[in-house]
Amino acid sequence: MRVSLFVSCLVDQLWPSVGLAAADVLRRAGCEVDFNDEQTCCGQPAFNTGYRDEARRVAQHMIETYEGDTADAIVMPSGSCAAMVHHLRELFEDDEAWRARAEALAQRTFELGSFLVRELDVEDVGARFDGRVTWHDACHGLRDLGIRDEPRRLIANVSGAELVDVHSSESCCGFGGTFSVKYPEVSVAMLDQKLQAVEQADVQAIVSGDVSCLMQIGGRLQRRKSAVRTIHLAELLASRG
Amino acid sequence: MNDPGTEPRIAHLAANDFPELAKRALDDSTLRGALHHVTDLFGDKRENAVAAMPEWEAMRERARRVKEETLSRLDHYLEEFVRNAEAAGVHVHFARDAAEACSAVEKLAQRFGAQTIAKSKSMTTEEIGLNHVLEDAGLEPVETDLGEWIIQLAGETPSHIIAPAIHKTRGQIADLFADELEVERTDDVQELCSIARRFLRKSFADADLGISGVNFAIAETGSFLVLENEGNARLSTSMPRRHLGVMGIEKLIPRFEDLEVFLRLLPRSGTGQHLTSYQSIFTGPKASPDDEGPDEVHVLILDNGRSALLGDWVTRQSLGCIRCGACLNVCPVYKQVGGHAYGSVYPGPIGAVITPQLAGVEKAKTLPFASSLCGACRDVCPVKIDIPRLLLHLRGKIVTGDGPPHVGRETRKGRFLERMTFRAWAWWMSGARRYRVAGWFARKLQPLGARPGLVQRVARKLSPPLGAWTAGRELRPAAPRSFRELWREQEGSR
Numbered sequence: 001m002r003v004s005l006f007v008s009c010l011v012d013q014l015w016p017s018v019g020l021a022a023a024d025v026l027r028r029a030g031c032e033v034d035f036n037d038e039q040t041c042c043g044q045p046a047f048n049t050g051y052r053d054e055a056r057r058v059a060q061h062m063i064e065t066y067e068g069d070t071a072d073a074i075v076m077p078s079g080s081c082a083a084m085v086h087h088l089r090e091l092f093e094d095d096e097a098w099r100a101r102a103e104a105l106a107q108r109t110f111e112l113g114s115f116l117v118r119e120l121d122v123e124d125v126g127a128r129f130d131g132r133v134t135w136h137d138a139c140h141g142l143r144d145l146g147i148r149d150e151p152r153r154l155i156a157n158v159s160g161a162e163l164v165d166v167h168s169s170e171s172c173c174g175f176g177g178t179f180s181v182k183y184p185e186v187s188v189a190m191l192d193q194k195l196q197a198v199e200q201a202d203v204q205a206i207v208s209g210d211v212s213c214l215m216q217i218g219g220r221l222q223r224r225k226s227a228v229r230t231i232h233l234a235e236l237l238a239s240r241g
Numbered sequence: 242m243n244d245p246g247t248e249p250r251i252a253h254l255a256a257n258d259f260p261e262l263a264k265r266a267l268d269d270s271t272l273r274g275a276l277h278h279v280t281d282l283f284g285d286k287r288e289n290a291v292a293a294m295p296e297w298e299a300m301r302e303r304a305r306r307v308k309e310e311t312l313s314r315l316d317h318y319l320e321e322f323v324r325n326a327e328a329a330g331v332h333v334h335f336a337r338d339a340a341e342a343c344s345a346v347e348k349l350a351q352r353f354g355a356q357t358i359a360k361s362k363s364m365t366t367e368e369i370g371l372n373h374v375l376e377d378a379g380l381e382p383v384e385t386d387l388g389e390w391i392i393q394l395a396g397e398t399p400s401h402i403i404a405p406a407i408h409k410t411r412g413q414i415a416d417l418f419a420d421e422l423e424v425e426r427t428d429d430v431q432e433l434c435s436i437a438r439r440f441l442r443k444s445f446a447d448a449d450l451g452i453s454g455v456n457f458a459i460a461e462t463g464s465f466l467v468l469e470n471e472g473n474a475r476l477s478t479s480m481p482r483r484h485l486g487v488m489g490i491e492k493l494i495p496r497f498e499d500l501e502v503f504l505r506l507l508p509r510s511g512t513g514q515h516l517t518s519y520q521s522i523f524t525g526p527k528a529s530p531d532d533e534g535p536d537e538v539h540v541l542i543l544d545n546g547r548s549a550l551l552g553d554w555v556t557r558q559s560l561g562c563i564r565c566g567a568c569l570n571v572c573p574v575y576k577q578v579g580g581h582a583y584g585s586v587y588p589g590p591i592g593a594v595i596t597p598q599l600a601g602v603e604k605a606k607t608l609p610f611a612s613s614l615c616g617a618c619r620d621v622c623p624v625k626i627d628i629p630r631l632l633l634h635l636r637g638k639i640v641t642g643d644g645p646p647h648v649g650r651e652t653r654k655g656r657f658l659e660r661m662t663f664r665a666w667a668w669w670m671s672g673a674r675r676y677r678v679a680g681w682f683a684r685k686l687q688p689l690g691a692r693p694g695l696v697q698r699v700a701r702k703l704s705p706p707l708g709a710w711t712a713g714r715e716l717r718p719a720a721p722r723s724f725r726e727l728w729r730e731q732e733g734s735r
Contacts, residue, residue, distance in 0.1 A: 007724050009670070013680050014717050016724035020731070035728050040676040046663050048614060050636030054667035061671040090630075143616035172573045176613025181706035183260065183611060188713035189267050189577045190613070193277075219714030 001120065003031040004071035006109075008081045008211070009041040015211045021238035022077040022112055029122045038065040044084040047091070048177045056091045063088070063101050066108070073119065074109045077234045079141020080210050082111040086144065111141055113209055113233050117150040124157035128241035131204035132162045133231070136217065137170045138210040151209060151233055160241060168197040175216035191220050198228065209233045247337040249546030249599050252370025253398050255584030256596050256605035263611070266578040272408050276579050279407045283570040286513025287621065294509070300502050305625040307499045308561035311460075311491075315551060318460040318493045319542070325463025329525030332539040339369035342543050346371060346452070346485065347378050349539065353483055355380065355449035361467065361474035362386035363454025364564055365487050365543060367399055367586040368599075371452075382452070383444040385473035387437055394421045400580030400588065402566040403511045408579050441473065451477035451535070455488035456563070457503060458540075461496045464524040465540060468507065468517040475519050484535040486523065489543050491560035503563060506623035510565035546599035555634050559594050561624040568618035568628060574611055583608060590618035594631040602638055609635035655705060677725070684719050 003026050007019035023033045042062055047055035062085070066074055076082045086109070088102035116122045135155060141147040155163045174180065174190030181187075195217075198206060204227075208214050211232060218230035255262070266272055291297050311318050323333050334349075336342035350358060358375060360366065360382050372393065375382045384393040388406040392399055395417055399405030406414070411428050419426035424436055453474050458465040465486050467474045478484045494500065508514040527534040550556040569575045569589035580588035585596040585605065593612060597605035609632045618628040640660070669679045689700075701708035710716055 009676075012724040013683070013719050016720050016722065016727050019724040020727060023728075035725070035732075037725060038673045040670045040673060043670070046667060048633065048636075049659075049663065050609075050633065050638075050640040051660075051663040051667075052637050052641075054663045057667045058670040065673075139613070139615040139617075143620055170617075172613050172615035172617070174573065174613060176615070178706075179610065179613045181709040183263065183574075184709040184712055185267055186263055186574055186577055186611070187613070190573045193573075193577070215717045216714065219710075219717060222715040223713065 001031045001073065002034065002071045004034050004036050004066065004069050004074045006039055006042075006066075006074050006076045006081065007035070008076060008078045010211045010215070011077060014215070015232070018077050018211055018232045018234050021232070021234040022075070025112070025116070025125050025127075025234055025237045026075065028125050029116055029120050031120070034069075034071060036065055036069050038068075042081045042084040043088070043091075044080065045177055047084065047087070052091060059088050059091055059102065060098070063098070063105050066105055067101065072108070073115065074105070075112055075115050076109065077112045077232065078210050078212075079111045079114075079138050079145055079147055080212060082109055083140035083144035085109040111145060111147060111209060113151040113154055114141075114145065114147045117153060123153045125154070125237050127158045127237045127239055128160050129158050129236055129239045130160040130241060132164055132202065133205045133207050133236070134164045134166050134198055134201055134203045135169055136173060136206050136208040136213055138208055138213045139172050141209050142170060147209070151207075154233070154237060155207060158236060158239075161236070164201045164203055166197040166201045168194045173213045173216050175212050177212075180216060187216070188220060191216060195220070195226075199226070203228060205229045205231045205236075207231050207233055207236050247544070248340065249544075249549075249601070250339040251368055251585055251587070251596060251600045251604075252339065252373070253586070254596070254600055254604060256600070256608050258584050259582060259607040259611055262582040262584055263578040266582045271410060271413075272579055273577065275408060275410050276576060279401075279404060280570040280576050283404075283512060283566070287510055287567055287570065288513075290509040290513040290515065294505075300506055301623055301625050303502050304506055304563075304623055305561065307494055307502065308624050309554075309557075311493050311495055312551060312557050312560050315490060315493065315548075318495055319490060321460040321495075322458055322463055322493055323542075325461065326465075326525070326540060327463070329463045330538065331463060331525050332537065334539060334541045336541060336543045336545075338545050339543075342369050342487070342541060342545070343371055343374035345541060346487070347374055347380075349485065350375065350380055350450055351378070353450055355483075357444055357447040357449065358382040359444050359448035359451045359477035359481055360384050360389075361451070361453045361469065361477045362389045362405070363452070363487055364399075364402060364586065365454055365489055366452065369487075369543065369545065371487070383441070383448070385441050385444060385471075385477050386469070387434070387471060387473075390437060390441065391417065394418075398581070398586055401569055402564050402587070402589070402591075404566070408581065445473075445476045445480045448477065448481040449483070451479075451481040451484045453478050453484065453486050455486045455492050455540070456507070457494050457500060458488055458492045459495075459497050459500065460493055462524060464497075464522050465492075466500070466523070467521045468504075468519070469521075470512075470514075470518040472519055475521050478521060478523065479534050482535055483537040483539065484523065484526075485539040485541060487541045487543065489545070489560075490547050491562075507563055507565050510563075510567040510621065510623040546601075550598055555627075555631065556598060558626045559591070559598055559631060561626055562591050562595065563624060565623055567621040567623065571617040571621050573613065573615060573617070583611070590628045590632075591622075591626070594628055594635065597635055602635060602642065606639045609639060677723075680719075680723055684721070684723075687719050 043055040043058035092098040174187040391406040401407040415428035575589040593608040
């Protein structure tokens with residue numbers, strides 16, 4: 001399987017280790033991995049703030065980038081970006097040609113964890129991580145793409161890792177893109193409530209499939225001088241103890 | 242477009258104060274404790290009720306289709322309802338907006354010579370601010386639902402669609418009763434209920450008119466329904482000699498058999514009940530003097546901005562809402578700030594889409610942004626309203642409009658800067674080379690912004706979002722080298 005890795009703008013600029021880990025995990029699962037240098041962003045920040053023209057412009061760049069890419073699948077270490085690609089068609093309601101191109105891209109686009117489990121039928125990538133961890137369901141992966149069991153199964157197969165499910169795993173971390181800076185107090189209050197259950201669970205790390213959530217959660221944990229750390233699913237799956 | 246001359250309005254609207262009201266709510270630990278308790282309770286009960294129904298998803302889809310069928314041919318079903326209701330002896334009235342509706346009710350009450358009016362819970366009469374109009378006319382509307390009565394005594398608006406006094410603790414209610422009713426203070430629930438019962442029973446007996454809301458109106462039979470748990474709606478619609486039901490145009494369903502799916506969805510979604518304790522179906526007044534029930538039945542059908550949403554399938558969805566309140570209980574924003582922060586009688590996710598659509602986006606432009614778009618509301622909605630999509634639709638209308646800024650803290654300059662930032666961002670992100678160059682510059686400039694002291698203070702001042710982020714969270718710095726640099730190096734050496 002030839003995979004083109006879309007790392008997302010956040011991983012490219014802030015969290016390159018997640019991209020490298022994703023490539024490593026995909027290779028271990030038997031994929032040939034490529035990185036298309038034309039990639040930038042999926043357009044979500046503008047789309048979610050209401051700037052549709054701006055989002056459309058970036059979306060068109062995204063679509064063109066991958067039309068010239070013959071990979072079998074485009075895989076992203078982000079449920080949020082993958083969900084955005086599935087929403088791109090909504091930007092082209094009056095433009096049938098572009099809508100078809102957006103839909104064609106969506107059909108080849110997958111989030112990393114669900115790609116491993118659903119498309120490659122791989123649940124054990126031979127990772128090792130010693131410690132108790134909990135999973136944070138990032139909203140768009142969970143509710144737009146229906147990703148719930150896949151990452152949990154992958155984590156359960158990491159030797160040495162103990163997965164603790166907390167009741168707040170499905171509640172939003174409060175990031176929400178520009179929401180986090182338009183209503184910062186509400187955003188942080190949402191996260192604090194979620195973290196209450198996490199802190200009671202006595203875990204070493206919170207694992208998630210989206211760096212945007214991890215930026216929010218990690219930034220707050222750091223401010224609160226918490227010992228709990230954040231780790232991306234790709235990094236967990238790439239770790240060898 | 243609305244009819245010329247009409248002015249859709251939501252009573253006591255302060256939706257643009259969301260930023261301040263939300264902050265005030267966050268500081269109120271009593272409120273937040275009550276909110277967490279009740280929303281979790283309702284949420285858990287709903288989840289249990291749904292888990293026991295394997296056909297839940299099929300029922301939601303059926304309900305959505307019935308609503309879509311109705312709303313796409315609403316003129317037809319309205320005519321059918323009116324024809325059948327009138328044939329059953331119901332007097333039908335229409336109101337284009339809140340002011341017309343209130344004045345129609347006031348005139349009716351005066352024609353009946355009504356003094357005391359027994360009201361059962363109705364979001365529509367809250368929307369139009371009916372009680373104040375009636376009180377100003379010297380009449381005495383008495384809310385007979387316990388929660389509604391509590392907030393009427395307190396002079397407040399509801400903070401939840403089905404549990405209007407959700408924000409009040411038992412202790413606060415004990416104080417309120419002692420102050421307003423001049424009874425001895427007690428915080429025993431049984432005693433508080435019996436005090437309420439004593440006062441409310443008298444109102445049912447005294448009332449010359451009963452006013453109820455309408456959960457569903459059936460075109461095929463001209464009937465309308467009220468669902469409730471306390472029996473107060475049954476009493477206020479049967480003891481007074483006249484009964485008036487107030488409904489929005491969207492309450493219609495085509496056939497009696499369609500009720501089945503809604504009667505199963507609504508109580509489970511709202512409170513987790515299999516059925517509400519009372520379902521009252523009204524089809525005209527009593528047929529003979531020996532029968533029970535009112536001599537006269539009236540129904541008032543209200544538009545107040547609704548018909549303007551019918552033309553487009555995205556906006557039309559919001560008229561499918563059956564006011565169950567499920568989206569409030571799962572909304573992480575509502576759970577933190579409660580209903581009053583929204584500054585509208587319709588709070589929470591559904592309120593954030595209904596309020597600006599009925600009252601006009603200019604009057605509620607903070608609300609569509611008061612969401613992290615987590616989608617929990619969409620998952621629980623019994624009629625499958627795509628609330629996140631509606632929020633995005635409204636955000637688009639707001640940011641491309643020419644109105645004043647949409648968030649309290651924002652200035653006109655901030656609004657301009659946001660627009661310019663996204664324009665510049667779109668340019669940078671639509672070409673790989675300029676994106677790379679921008680990333681490189683950001684990395685070079687970053688050490689300046691990260692330096693504590695004056696430079697950082699200036700950076701935060703220049704970039705309000707940066708200040709907003711760092712008030713409660715550390716900022717993740719840009720990596721020393723981007724992924725693409727590292728990748729090129731790694732793959733070059735492979």
